[in-house]
Amino acid sequence: MKVKVKFLGPIAKEDKIIEIKDYNELKEILKKEVEEEWLESIAVAVNDKIVNSLENIKDGDVISLLPPVCGG
């Protein structure tokens, strides 16, 4: 399946479309794409909703990586 990944805010990378077999592979790829210091603080949204697992990922999903926030 193919999914699109958005690297938001200070991660500041171009969107990427990646091809994966399953969620484990997605997780491994994302770990390589993002600097290690970010990993423990990043939240993940699938199709703009924050999730607590990537297990139900499916073809065509948009995955957004959200670092800590501070508006105002």
Next chain:
Amino acid sequence: MKNLELYNGGLPVKEIFSKWYKLKRGGMLLTFVGIVRDDNKATGLSFDIYEPMLEAWFEKWSDKVLMAHSIGDVLVGETSFMCGVYSKHREFQLVEEFVEDFKANAPIWKYDIIDGKRVFAKDRSKKLPNSGILI
């Protein structure tokens, strides 16, 4: 989106306030106007916003709260964030609750502008719910 306005650069405070004031919805209009401080040797702040999730987050407040926020650079002394609450009676608590939720959950990223460069305000930022699932 209803009651949510985003602007490039500092907010036109008077224009936004007079627009909100003209709505004359109830007994009082309580407003919160943030002003960029002269901190951390910064000449200003800069903001990135992920608009689809900001709109989804704001949805639950949109009947009660008016909000304006900046995208991009905002200089010291300018305003990057305003919110307003119309009500029949005092609703200080509602403003407090809104700003708390905003700080914890609105998908907005803040940078200090130092020597013309954007430096992520990591120490002032809060992790979103379910952070760390990639570990």
